[in-house]
Amino acid sequence: MTDEIRNTIERLRLKAEMLLSEDSRAFIIDINNSYFFCDIIVVGENKISFKPFKGNDAGKIVTKYWSDIVKVEEYMEVSD
Numbered sequence: 001m002t003d004e005i006r007n008t009i010e011r012l013r014l015k016a017e018m019l020l021s022e023d024s025r026a027f028i029i030d031i032n033n034s035y036f037f038c039d040i041i042v043v044g045e046n047k048i049s050f051k052p053f054k055g056n057d058a059g060k061i062v063t064k065y066w067s068d069i070v071k072v073e074e075y076m077e078v079s080d
Helices: 003-021
Strands: 026-030 035-043 047-055 062-065 069-074
Touching: 003 035, 003 069, 026 047
Parallel strands: none
Antiparallel strands: 026 035, 026 069, 035 047, 047 062
16 A cells, blocks of 8 residues: 555544544545445444445445545535
């Protein structure tokens, strides 16, 4: 794994840890361009587990390897 990939994964993991510690909801995109609006359950060294509250896999616990995650952001409710 290159240093650039390791740095990206570490930034994603740190962001997820902050969102978990703040009990904030997350927006995650994986390499398949699947979107997850979720509550983070576990942030591990190699994987992240979360439970989507709407959209893809809603209500199920999903576990993904960090190398399969493209984006981790704080979920923001958009009002019309």
